Amino acid sequence: MTKGEDTRQQILSRAITLTSEVGLEGLSLGNLAAELKLSKSGLFAHFKSKEALQLEVLQAAIELFVRDVTRPAIAAPRGIPRVQALFNNYLSWARGSSKARTCIFMGLTQEYDDRPGPVRDALAKSQQDWHDTVARVAATGVDEGAFRADLDTRQFAFEFIGIGMIYQQSYKLLQDEKADRRAYAAFEALLARSRR
Protein backbone atom coordinates (compact mmCIF):
# COMPACT_ATOMS: atom_id res chain seq x y z
CA MET A 1 0.00 0.00 0.00
CA THR A 2 2.95 2.26 0.66
CA LYS A 3 4.13 2.57 -2.92
CA GLY A 4 0.72 3.33 -4.39
CA GLU A 5 -0.05 5.94 -1.79
CA ASP A 6 3.32 7.51 -2.40
CA THR A 7 2.92 8.09 -6.14
CA ARG A 8 -0.64 9.12 -5.50
CA GLN A 9 0.68 11.91 -3.30
CA GLN A 10 3.18 12.92 -5.95
CA ILE A 11 0.42 13.07 -8.52
CA LEU A 12 -1.71 15.30 -6.34
CA SER A 13 1.20 17.56 -5.53
CA ARG A 14 2.04 18.13 -9.17
CA ALA A 15 -1.63 18.42 -10.03
CA ILE A 16 -2.04 21.31 -7.61
CA THR A 17 0.67 23.25 -9.40
CA LEU A 18 -0.85 22.51 -12.77
CA THR A 19 -4.30 23.47 -11.51
CA SER A 20 -3.05 26.82 -10.35
CA GLU A 21 -1.93 27.40 -13.93
CA VAL A 22 -4.77 26.01 -16.01
CA GLY A 23 -7.63 25.34 -13.61
CA LEU A 24 -9.28 22.05 -12.77
CA GLU A 25 -11.02 21.83 -16.13
CA GLY A 26 -7.85 22.62 -18.02
CA LEU A 27 -6.03 19.92 -16.11
CA SER A 28 -5.21 17.08 -18.50
CA LEU A 29 -4.35 13.53 -17.58
CA GLY A 30 -1.93 13.23 -20.45
CA ASN A 31 0.02 16.31 -19.45
CA LEU A 32 0.05 15.37 -15.82
CA ALA A 33 1.22 11.85 -16.58
CA ALA A 34 3.96 13.07 -18.90
CA GLU A 35 5.30 15.50 -16.31
CA LEU A 36 5.49 12.71 -13.76
CA LYS A 37 6.90 10.24 -16.27
CA LEU A 38 3.93 7.99 -15.81
CA SER A 39 1.74 6.43 -18.42
CA LYS A 40 -1.64 8.04 -18.79
CA SER A 41 -3.44 4.84 -17.89
CA GLY A 42 -1.14 4.18 -14.95
CA LEU A 43 -2.05 7.56 -13.57
CA PHE A 44 -5.70 7.13 -14.38
CA ALA A 45 -5.85 3.88 -12.42
CA HIS A 46 -5.31 5.83 -9.21
CA PHE A 47 -8.54 7.73 -9.72
CA LYS A 48 -11.67 6.32 -11.22
CA SER A 49 -12.45 9.43 -13.25
CA LYS A 50 -11.20 12.90 -13.97
CA GLU A 51 -13.83 14.34 -11.69
CA ALA A 52 -12.62 12.18 -8.82
CA LEU A 53 -9.12 13.49 -9.47
CA GLN A 54 -10.41 17.06 -9.45
CA LEU A 55 -12.11 16.53 -6.13
CA GLU A 56 -8.98 15.03 -4.64
CA VAL A 57 -6.84 17.86 -5.94
CA LEU A 58 -9.22 20.34 -4.38
CA GLN A 59 -9.12 18.45 -1.11
CA ALA A 60 -5.32 18.34 -1.17
CA ALA A 61 -5.19 22.08 -1.82
CA ILE A 62 -7.49 22.71 1.11
CA GLU A 63 -5.20 20.72 3.36
CA LEU A 64 -2.26 22.72 2.10
CA PHE A 65 -4.11 25.94 2.81
CA VAL A 66 -4.94 24.85 6.34
CA ARG A 67 -1.35 23.81 6.91
CA ASP A 68 0.19 27.03 5.58
CA VAL A 69 -2.39 29.69 6.38
CA THR A 70 -4.94 28.75 9.00
CA ARG A 71 -3.02 26.54 11.41
CA PRO A 72 0.07 28.72 11.84
CA ALA A 73 -2.17 31.72 12.50
CA ILE A 74 -4.03 29.88 15.23
CA ALA A 75 -0.67 29.56 16.96
CA ALA A 76 -0.54 33.35 17.41
CA PRO A 77 -2.14 34.91 20.48
CA ARG A 78 -5.86 35.50 20.29
CA GLY A 79 -7.06 38.89 19.10
CA ILE A 80 -5.27 41.29 16.81
CA PRO A 81 -2.01 39.34 16.63
CA ARG A 82 -3.91 36.33 15.37
CA VAL A 83 -5.88 38.40 12.87
CA GLN A 84 -2.66 39.95 11.68
CA ALA A 85 -0.97 36.56 11.33
CA LEU A 86 -3.92 35.25 9.35
CA PHE A 87 -3.72 38.18 6.98
CA ASN A 88 0.03 37.83 6.51
CA ASN A 89 -0.31 34.15 5.74
CA TYR A 90 -3.21 34.81 3.42
CA LEU A 91 -1.18 37.27 1.35
CA SER A 92 1.72 34.84 1.20
CA TRP A 93 -0.63 32.18 -0.05
CA ALA A 94 -2.14 34.50 -2.64
CA ARG A 95 1.37 35.33 -3.81
CA GLY A 96 1.85 31.64 -4.45
CA SER A 97 3.79 28.89 -2.73
CA SER A 98 6.19 26.43 -4.27
CA LYS A 99 3.42 23.99 -5.02
CA ALA A 100 0.82 26.43 -6.28
CA ARG A 101 2.14 29.31 -8.31
CA THR A 102 -0.98 31.23 -7.47
CA CYS A 103 -3.93 30.88 -5.11
CA ILE A 104 -5.98 28.19 -6.74
CA PHE A 105 -9.18 29.05 -4.87
CA MET A 106 -9.67 32.42 -6.53
CA GLY A 107 -9.19 30.83 -9.91
CA LEU A 108 -11.58 28.03 -9.09
CA THR A 109 -14.13 30.50 -7.76
CA GLN A 110 -14.26 32.00 -11.21
CA GLU A 111 -14.12 28.66 -12.97
CA TYR A 112 -16.99 27.11 -11.06
CA ASP A 113 -19.23 29.97 -10.02
CA ASP A 114 -21.69 28.99 -12.73
CA ARG A 115 -20.74 25.37 -13.35
CA PRO A 116 -22.87 23.15 -11.13
CA GLY A 117 -21.61 19.82 -9.88
CA PRO A 118 -19.72 18.14 -7.06
CA VAL A 119 -16.57 20.18 -7.62
CA ARG A 120 -18.46 23.42 -7.32
CA ASP A 121 -20.19 22.19 -4.18
CA ALA A 122 -16.91 21.19 -2.55
CA LEU A 123 -15.34 24.49 -3.55
CA ALA A 124 -18.23 26.53 -2.21
CA LYS A 125 -18.06 24.68 1.07
CA SER A 126 -14.32 25.30 1.36
CA GLN A 127 -14.78 29.00 0.71
CA GLN A 128 -17.63 29.21 3.17
CA ASP A 129 -15.33 27.54 5.70
CA TRP A 130 -12.69 30.12 4.97
CA HIS A 131 -15.14 32.96 5.58
CA ASP A 132 -16.15 31.26 8.82
CA THR A 133 -12.55 30.90 9.90
CA VAL A 134 -11.78 34.56 9.33
CA ALA A 135 -14.94 35.55 11.18
CA ARG A 136 -14.06 33.25 14.07
CA VAL A 137 -10.58 34.69 14.34
CA ALA A 138 -12.03 38.19 14.24
CA ALA A 139 -14.32 37.14 17.07
CA THR A 140 -11.29 36.45 19.24
CA GLY A 141 -10.47 40.12 18.74
CA VAL A 142 -13.88 41.00 20.11
CA ASP A 143 -13.45 38.61 23.03
CA GLU A 144 -10.08 40.08 23.88
CA GLY A 145 -11.57 43.55 23.90
CA ALA A 146 -9.46 44.77 20.99
CA PHE A 147 -12.41 45.04 18.62
CA ARG A 148 -15.76 46.71 19.11
CA ALA A 149 -18.30 44.49 20.85
CA ASP A 150 -20.80 45.11 18.05
CA LEU A 151 -18.36 44.22 15.26
CA ASP A 152 -20.01 42.28 12.46
CA THR A 153 -17.43 39.55 12.16
CA ARG A 154 -18.90 38.21 8.91
CA GLN A 155 -18.67 41.65 7.38
CA PHE A 156 -15.10 41.75 8.63
CA ALA A 157 -14.38 38.46 6.86
CA PHE A 158 -16.03 39.73 3.67
CA GLU A 159 -13.77 42.76 3.52
CA PHE A 160 -10.69 40.85 4.68
CA ILE A 161 -11.01 38.37 1.85
CA GLY A 162 -11.81 41.09 -0.67
CA ILE A 163 -8.48 42.71 0.08
CA GLY A 164 -6.77 39.40 -0.61
CA MET A 165 -8.49 39.12 -3.96
CA ILE A 166 -7.62 42.54 -5.27
CA TYR A 167 -4.12 42.02 -3.88
CA GLN A 168 -3.66 38.98 -6.03
CA GLN A 169 -4.83 40.79 -9.14
CA SER A 170 -2.53 43.73 -8.48
CA TYR A 171 0.40 41.50 -7.67
CA LYS A 172 -0.01 38.83 -10.32
CA LEU A 173 -1.73 40.36 -13.32
CA LEU A 174 -0.89 44.03 -13.00
CA GLN A 175 2.49 43.37 -11.39
CA ASP A 176 2.09 46.47 -9.29
CA GLU A 177 5.03 46.66 -6.94
CA LYS A 178 2.88 48.72 -4.58
CA ALA A 179 0.46 45.80 -4.20
CA ASP A 180 1.78 44.85 -0.77
CA ARG A 181 1.63 48.41 0.47
CA ARG A 182 -1.91 48.81 -0.83
CA ALA A 183 -3.10 45.58 0.74
CA TYR A 184 -1.63 46.46 4.11
CA ALA A 185 -3.02 49.98 3.96
CA ALA A 186 -6.48 48.57 3.29
CA PHE A 187 -6.06 46.05 6.06
CA GLU A 188 -4.90 48.68 8.55
CA ALA A 189 -7.97 50.73 7.71
CA LEU A 190 -10.16 47.69 8.30
CA LEU A 191 -8.47 47.10 11.64
CA ALA A 192 -8.87 50.74 12.63
CA ARG A 193 -12.59 50.66 11.90
CA SER A 194 -12.93 47.48 13.93
CA ARG A 195 -11.15 48.68 17.04
CA ARG A 196 -13.20 49.69 20.01
Next chain:
Amino acid sequence: MTKGEDTRQQILSRAITLTSEVGLEGLSLGNLAAELKLSKSGLFAHFKSKEALQLEVLQAAIELFVRDVTRPAIAAPRGIPRVQALFNNYLSWARGSSKARTCIFMGLTQEYDDRPGPVRDALAKSQQDWHDTVARVAATGVDEGAFRADLDTRQFAFEFIGIGMIYQQSYKLLQDEKADRRAYAAFEALLARSRR
Protein backbone atom coordinates in the same frame (compact mmCIF):
# COMPACT_ATOMS: atom_id res chain seq x y z
CA MET B 1 -19.94 43.76 -46.32
CA THR B 2 -23.03 44.22 -44.23
CA LYS B 3 -23.86 40.55 -43.87
CA GLY B 4 -20.40 39.48 -42.85
CA GLU B 5 -20.04 42.17 -40.24
CA ASP B 6 -23.46 41.27 -38.93
CA THR B 7 -22.77 37.60 -38.25
CA ARG B 8 -19.37 38.59 -36.94
CA GLN B 9 -21.13 40.67 -34.33
CA GLN B 10 -23.44 37.79 -33.48
CA ILE B 11 -20.47 35.50 -33.06
CA LEU B 12 -18.77 37.89 -30.69
CA SER B 13 -21.93 38.43 -28.72
CA ARG B 14 -22.48 34.74 -28.18
CA ALA B 15 -18.77 34.23 -27.55
CA ILE B 16 -18.87 36.68 -24.66
CA THR B 17 -21.57 34.65 -22.96
CA LEU B 18 -19.67 31.43 -23.51
CA THR B 19 -16.46 33.01 -22.27
CA SER B 20 -18.11 34.06 -19.05
CA GLU B 21 -18.94 30.39 -18.52
CA VAL B 22 -15.79 28.59 -19.62
CA GLY B 23 -13.14 31.26 -20.08
CA LEU B 24 -11.27 32.22 -23.21
CA GLU B 25 -9.22 29.04 -23.23
CA GLY B 26 -12.25 26.86 -22.71
CA LEU B 27 -13.99 28.57 -25.59
CA SER B 28 -14.31 26.10 -28.46
CA LEU B 29 -14.92 26.94 -32.07
CA GLY B 30 -17.05 23.85 -32.58
CA ASN B 31 -19.34 24.66 -29.69
CA LEU B 32 -19.62 28.29 -30.66
CA ALA B 33 -20.41 27.43 -34.27
CA ALA B 34 -23.02 24.86 -33.26
CA GLU B 35 -24.80 27.32 -31.00
CA LEU B 36 -24.98 29.83 -33.81
CA LYS B 37 -25.92 27.19 -36.38
CA LEU B 38 -22.80 27.88 -38.36
CA SER B 39 -20.23 25.49 -39.66
CA LYS B 40 -16.98 25.47 -37.76
CA SER B 41 -15.02 26.52 -40.82
CA GLY B 42 -17.54 29.20 -41.70
CA LEU B 43 -17.05 30.70 -38.29
CA PHE B 44 -13.31 30.26 -38.39
CA ALA B 45 -13.11 32.20 -41.63
CA HIS B 46 -14.11 35.36 -39.77
CA PHE B 47 -11.02 35.19 -37.61
CA LYS B 48 -7.66 33.99 -38.72
CA SER B 49 -6.96 32.05 -35.53
CA LYS B 50 -8.43 31.21 -32.17
CA GLU B 51 -6.15 33.73 -30.52
CA ALA B 52 -7.44 36.46 -32.80
CA LEU B 53 -10.96 35.48 -31.81
CA GLN B 54 -10.01 35.63 -28.14
CA LEU B 55 -8.59 39.10 -28.55
CA GLU B 56 -11.71 40.28 -30.33
CA VAL B 57 -13.96 38.79 -27.69
CA LEU B 58 -11.97 40.57 -25.03
CA GLN B 59 -12.20 43.82 -26.96
CA ALA B 60 -15.96 43.40 -27.40
CA ALA B 61 -16.36 42.74 -23.67
CA ILE B 62 -14.41 45.88 -22.88
CA GLU B 63 -16.71 47.90 -25.08
CA LEU B 64 -19.69 46.37 -23.36
CA PHE B 65 -18.20 47.26 -19.99
CA VAL B 66 -17.62 50.85 -21.04
CA ARG B 67 -21.15 51.08 -22.40
CA ASP B 68 -22.83 49.64 -19.32
CA VAL B 69 -20.58 50.67 -16.47
CA THR B 70 -18.23 53.51 -17.20
CA ARG B 71 -20.14 55.74 -19.60
CA PRO B 72 -23.45 55.89 -17.70
CA ALA B 73 -21.56 56.76 -14.54
CA ILE B 74 -19.80 59.64 -16.22
CA ALA B 75 -23.25 61.05 -16.88
CA ALA B 76 -23.78 61.48 -13.12
CA PRO B 77 -22.62 64.70 -11.45
CA ARG B 78 -18.96 64.86 -10.52
CA GLY B 79 -18.00 63.82 -7.02
CA ILE B 80 -19.77 61.36 -4.77
CA PRO B 81 -22.81 60.87 -7.03
CA ARG B 82 -20.53 59.78 -9.82
CA VAL B 83 -18.53 57.49 -7.54
CA GLN B 84 -21.76 56.01 -6.28
CA ALA B 85 -23.08 55.49 -9.80
CA LEU B 86 -19.87 53.80 -10.81
CA PHE B 87 -20.11 51.43 -7.88
CA ASN B 88 -23.75 50.60 -8.57
CA ASN B 89 -23.01 49.86 -12.20
CA TYR B 90 -19.98 47.82 -11.25
CA LEU B 91 -22.01 45.59 -8.96
CA SER B 92 -24.66 45.14 -11.66
CA TRP B 93 -21.97 44.12 -14.06
CA ALA B 94 -20.45 41.67 -11.57
CA ARG B 95 -23.90 40.21 -11.06
CA GLY B 96 -23.99 39.51 -14.77
CA SER B 97 -25.79 41.03 -17.72
CA SER B 98 -27.82 39.25 -20.37
CA LYS B 99 -24.76 38.76 -22.53
CA ALA B 100 -22.33 37.76 -19.84
CA ARG B 101 -23.70 35.62 -17.07
CA THR B 102 -20.84 36.77 -14.90
CA CYS B 103 -18.12 39.39 -15.00
CA ILE B 104 -15.66 37.93 -17.47
CA PHE B 105 -12.77 40.09 -16.34
CA MET B 106 -12.43 38.51 -12.94
CA GLY B 107 -12.43 35.09 -14.52
CA LEU B 108 -9.88 36.12 -17.11
CA THR B 109 -7.70 37.69 -14.44
CA GLN B 110 -7.38 34.26 -12.89
CA GLU B 111 -7.05 32.49 -16.21
CA TYR B 112 -4.24 34.66 -17.51
CA ASP B 113 -2.39 35.92 -14.48
CA ASP B 114 0.40 33.47 -15.19
CA ARG B 115 -0.15 32.73 -18.87
CA PRO B 116 1.96 35.13 -20.93
CA GLY B 117 0.90 36.25 -24.38
CA PRO B 118 -1.10 38.87 -26.24
CA VAL B 119 -4.36 38.02 -24.49
CA ARG B 120 -2.81 38.49 -21.10
CA ASP B 121 -1.28 41.79 -22.20
CA ALA B 122 -4.59 43.11 -23.49
CA LEU B 123 -6.36 41.98 -20.35
CA ALA B 124 -3.80 43.57 -18.07
CA LYS B 125 -4.11 46.84 -19.97
CA SER B 126 -7.90 46.77 -19.68
CA GLN B 127 -7.72 46.17 -15.95
CA GLN B 128 -5.14 48.89 -15.53
CA ASP B 129 -7.49 51.20 -17.42
CA TRP B 130 -10.28 50.22 -15.07
CA HIS B 131 -8.16 51.07 -12.04
CA ASP B 132 -7.31 54.38 -13.67
CA THR B 133 -10.95 55.12 -14.37
CA VAL B 134 -11.99 54.50 -10.78
CA ALA B 135 -9.11 56.63 -9.53
CA ARG B 136 -10.05 59.42 -11.94
CA VAL B 137 -13.65 59.39 -10.81
CA ALA B 138 -12.53 59.43 -7.20
CA ALA B 139 -10.43 62.45 -8.07
CA THR B 140 -13.57 64.33 -9.07
CA GLY B 141 -14.67 63.76 -5.49
CA VAL B 142 -11.52 65.44 -4.30
CA ASP B 143 -11.97 68.30 -6.76
CA GLU B 144 -15.53 68.84 -5.62
CA GLY B 145 -14.35 69.01 -2.03
CA ALA B 146 -16.30 65.94 -0.97
CA PHE B 147 -13.19 63.85 -0.41
CA ARG B 148 -10.07 64.67 1.57
CA ALA B 149 -7.54 66.59 -0.44
CA ASP B 150 -4.84 64.05 0.44
CA LEU B 151 -6.91 61.06 -0.61
CA ASP B 152 -4.83 58.41 -2.37
CA THR B 153 -7.11 57.84 -5.34
CA ARG B 154 -5.23 54.74 -6.49
CA GLN B 155 -5.62 53.22 -3.07
CA PHE B 156 -9.30 54.13 -3.31
CA ALA B 157 -9.55 52.28 -6.63
CA PHE B 158 -7.74 49.27 -5.18
CA GLU B 159 -10.25 48.92 -2.36
CA PHE B 160 -13.22 49.79 -4.57
CA ILE B 161 -12.41 46.98 -6.97
CA GLY B 162 -11.65 44.57 -4.16
CA ILE B 163 -15.17 45.02 -2.87
CA GLY B 164 -16.50 44.15 -6.31
CA MET B 165 -14.45 40.97 -6.39
CA ILE B 166 -15.52 39.62 -3.04
CA TYR B 167 -19.06 40.68 -3.90
CA GLN B 168 -19.04 38.47 -6.95
CA GLN B 169 -17.76 35.50 -4.99
CA SER B 170 -20.38 35.96 -2.29
CA TYR B 171 -23.15 36.48 -4.79
CA LYS B 172 -22.26 33.87 -7.38
CA LEU B 173 -20.43 31.06 -5.66
CA LEU B 174 -21.62 31.30 -2.09
CA GLN B 175 -25.05 32.60 -3.07
CA ASP B 176 -25.14 34.74 0.03
CA GLU B 177 -28.30 36.81 -0.08
CA LYS B 178 -26.55 39.35 2.12
CA ALA B 179 -23.93 39.94 -0.55
CA ASP B 180 -25.48 43.22 -1.66
CA ARG B 181 -25.77 44.49 1.88
CA ARG B 182 -22.18 43.51 2.63
CA ALA B 183 -20.83 45.18 -0.50
CA TYR B 184 -22.67 48.42 0.20
CA ALA B 185 -21.61 48.40 3.84
CA ALA B 186 -17.99 48.04 2.76
CA PHE B 187 -18.43 50.76 0.17
CA GLU B 188 -20.03 53.15 2.66
CA ALA B 189 -17.12 52.60 5.00
CA LEU B 190 -14.71 53.37 2.18
CA LEU B 191 -16.65 56.55 1.38
CA ALA B 192 -16.68 57.57 5.03
CA ARG B 193 -12.92 57.20 5.30
CA SER B 194 -12.46 59.24 2.14
CA ARG B 195 -14.63 62.18 3.13
CA ARG B 196 -12.99 65.37 4.29
Next chain:
DNA sequence: TGCAAAAAAGAACGGTCGTGCTATATTTAG
Protein backbone atom coordinates in the same frame (compact mmCIF):
# COMPACT_ATOMS: atom_id res chain seq x y z
C1' DT C 1 -30.05 40.31 -64.70
C1' DG C 2 -25.55 38.65 -64.64
C1' DC C 3 -21.09 38.40 -62.52
C1' DA C 4 -17.49 39.06 -59.46
C1' DA C 5 -16.79 39.05 -54.61
C1' DA C 6 -17.87 37.59 -50.14
C1' DA C 7 -19.65 34.25 -47.00
C1' DA C 8 -20.57 29.79 -45.56
C1' DA C 9 -20.18 24.80 -45.86
C1' DG C 10 -17.84 20.40 -46.37
C1' DA C 11 -14.28 17.36 -45.73
C1' DA C 12 -10.02 16.07 -43.99
C1' DC C 13 -5.55 16.58 -41.27
C1' DG C 14 -2.79 15.47 -37.08
C1' DG C 15 -3.44 15.95 -32.14
C1' DT C 16 -5.15 15.40 -27.68
C1' DC C 17 -8.94 14.43 -24.72
C1' DG C 18 -11.07 10.98 -21.07
C1' DT C 19 -11.84 6.28 -20.58
C1' DG C 20 -11.87 1.33 -21.02
C1' DC C 21 -9.44 -3.30 -21.46
C1' DT C 22 -5.63 -6.43 -21.27
C1' DA C 23 -1.13 -7.65 -20.14
C1' DT C 24 3.20 -7.03 -17.68
C1' DA C 25 6.00 -5.44 -13.77
C1' DT C 26 6.54 -4.60 -9.15
C1' DT C 27 5.47 -4.77 -4.39
C1' DT C 28 3.86 -7.00 -0.30
C1' DA C 29 2.62 -10.92 2.85
C1' DG C 30 2.78 -15.61 4.32
Next chain:
DNA sequence: CTAAATATAGCACGACCGTTCTTTTTTGCA
Protein backbone atom coordinates in the same frame (compact mmCIF):
# COMPACT_ATOMS: atom_id res chain seq x y z
C1' DC D 1 10.95 -17.74 -1.76
C1' DT D 2 6.75 -17.92 -3.71
C1' DA D 3 2.07 -16.56 -4.58
C1' DA D 4 -1.34 -13.25 -4.35
C1' DA D 5 -2.18 -8.42 -4.66
C1' DT D 6 -1.13 -4.21 -6.35
C1' DA D 7 0.74 -0.91 -9.50
C1' DT D 8 2.02 0.46 -14.01
C1' DA D 9 2.23 0.12 -19.04
C1' DG D 10 0.39 -0.57 -23.70
C1' DC D 11 -3.04 -0.11 -26.84
C1' DA D 12 -7.36 1.21 -28.84
C1' DC D 13 -11.88 3.66 -28.87
C1' DG D 14 -14.80 7.56 -30.16
C1' DA D 15 -15.09 12.38 -29.62
C1' DC D 16 -13.59 16.87 -30.14
C1' DC D 17 -9.75 20.21 -30.83
C1' DG D 18 -7.75 24.15 -34.12
C1' DT D 19 -6.54 24.63 -38.76
C1' DT D 20 -6.25 24.21 -43.90
C1' DC D 21 -8.09 23.53 -48.45
C1' DT D 22 -11.67 23.17 -51.83
C1' DT D 23 -16.34 23.72 -53.16
C1' DT D 24 -20.85 25.63 -52.95
C1' DT D 25 -24.03 29.16 -51.75
C1' DT D 26 -25.25 33.78 -51.05
C1' DT D 27 -24.68 38.68 -51.55
C1' DG D 28 -24.24 43.26 -53.62
C1' DC D 29 -23.22 46.02 -57.50
C1' DA D 30 -22.91 47.17 -62.76
